Amino acid sequence: MSNKQDAAPSGGLTRRELLGSSAALLIGASAPGAAQALTFRDTPEWKPLANVAVEPVDENAGWQFFTEEEAATVEAIVERLIPADALSMSGKEAGCTVFIDRQLAGAYGDSERLYMHGPFQEGTPEQGDQSPLTPQQRYRIGLSALDDHCRNEHGAAFAELADEQRDQVLTQLEENEIALGDIDSQVFFEIVLQNTMEGFFADPLYGGNRDMVSWKMLGFPGARYDYRDYVERHNEDLGLEPVSIGGRPDWQAQG
């Protein structure tokens, strides 16, 4: 980028960058092992026992991505983002940290299914997240920087702060009032908030939403298929117990 002639109008690609990336695409397309479309003929194949099931998360398997210290910080965050109240247990009790840990240990954590090569540009808001950091990197960098900040400003790690202090720090992150060094504090806050909500509302199979607590709170009936018998019934309690992909307590034979 030192060559002045290559300088492009701000935000755009240089001609050389464009040509370079097109050439890379062409090579990629002709290289052996490049992605190929699946072709189906006649009826699709059917095999007994076939399914696309995910293994249910084993919540007792220990942290898969977080260190003990990181996990404690995330527990302290999700406990304040979704505090226990009259409506439900807290995000911590509901297993949001387990959910986030398992997601970070999987394909989501290292952006396995996203295009993660340059050029990295700031982009417009409509273009969405343009950060080169994978979720794993965002948590690792962000959690460490957050604790550094808390030790400097408040004399203790985030997890050791009182509820009010934690709320205050989280508000500052959200408002971009704290600098976290290598990661934008708002970017960090947003990913944690989003993953916490996902953990609270996703199927319990994935480690959060313990006992379908959020579904019970909302009256969401869960993983069901057909509502023809209910579609005409309005403004009444349908008495539908939520059901997870893994079932619900009534499935067990009693007595």
Next chain:
Amino acid sequence: MKTLTGFALALLPLSAWAASTEFQDIERGRYISVLGDCAACHTVDDDQPLAGGVPLETPFGTLIAPNITPDAATGLGRWNFEDFKAAMTEGVGRGGYHLYPAMPYPSYTLMEERDIRDLWAYLQTVTPVENDVDANQLPFPFSVRQVMLGWNLLNFDGRRFEPDPEQSDEINRGAYLVESLGHCGTCHTPRNFMGGEGGDKFSGASIEGWYAPNITPNRHVGIGNWSEEELVEYLQTGGNRYAFASGPMADEVHHSSQHWTEDDLYAVARYLLSGAGVDAADWDREPPEPLAEDNAQVRAGSHIYFDRCSGCHTPNGGGEPGIFPQLASNALLNSANTDSLIRVVLAGSRPVATDAKPTAPAMPAFAWNLSDDDVANVLTFVRNSWGNAAPAVSASEVADMRETLESE
């Protein structure tokens, strides 16, 4: 095949066609081969019809159906009609060796002479394929074909078909098709310890990890609830409102009964539903009482059914015609043998696709989602709801089938 023959027929001048009894005999023989479902065992590759090679798992070991094309070295090329007739009616091959009754000669022995002759005429016209099949894969002592001498003495009577003068021609035609060419009892009649047809006729039997259900007129465990139209629909299109042909029956419908004439199918339906071929004392029994609604398995199963099954089979077990079988008052659910029920819930099923209904519906697998207890409980629920009544299913039965399926 069907279309080709029709096309060939259309090309023949009328006079030539009328004179060509040979052609008619051969065409008749082709239809006999469809009625007898020779292809089920003797055709592996549709491009090489009747060249043999289908392995048959029997309780005694594996047999491989031989090549019955006219190839001289590896097929029936050196056989004459008398050799063929002996094989069909006595279970004895050219040169005097004994066939195993996996070849249903105990049924084919009932065949009329003309049918055997026309079938033989047709087999001469099949393209010869060189395919050397080593049929006998049985372990000792079953591998010694002479053991069949004693077996035949005890299990084989070699009688010909006798029409019943008390019955209509149609019922007699149905009897001939069911007992002889259709060899329905080969799967649907229980077998004795020697593998001969032993228990109550057509009362249902285990076959290749499936259950060939009871086809007596019993309304509770048989097909007595089916109308003639429903039975014909099943055999012709692969399914009706109660069931879709799956497992070995899917092969039967695919190769054979979907190609039967409607007259023949109605003859079969009338014969089976009339009970003319079975002794009423063997099938006319009172149904049991269903298990109570507050039975722990039934109650747990009702919740699983509501959450996992009712989306397709509907909350009251009514199903959807043409796609989701109705479970209410469905005799297939009431059989003592639960092999097919457990298998279909665990592994799912893709029933047969037919010319009439080319899109086979499918049931998804639930092995990944339902525990052995869950499957036992949901089946116990459907077996005791909406007019059904049958003993509870145990988790250990489900565990056994799970093991079988995983090893298949």
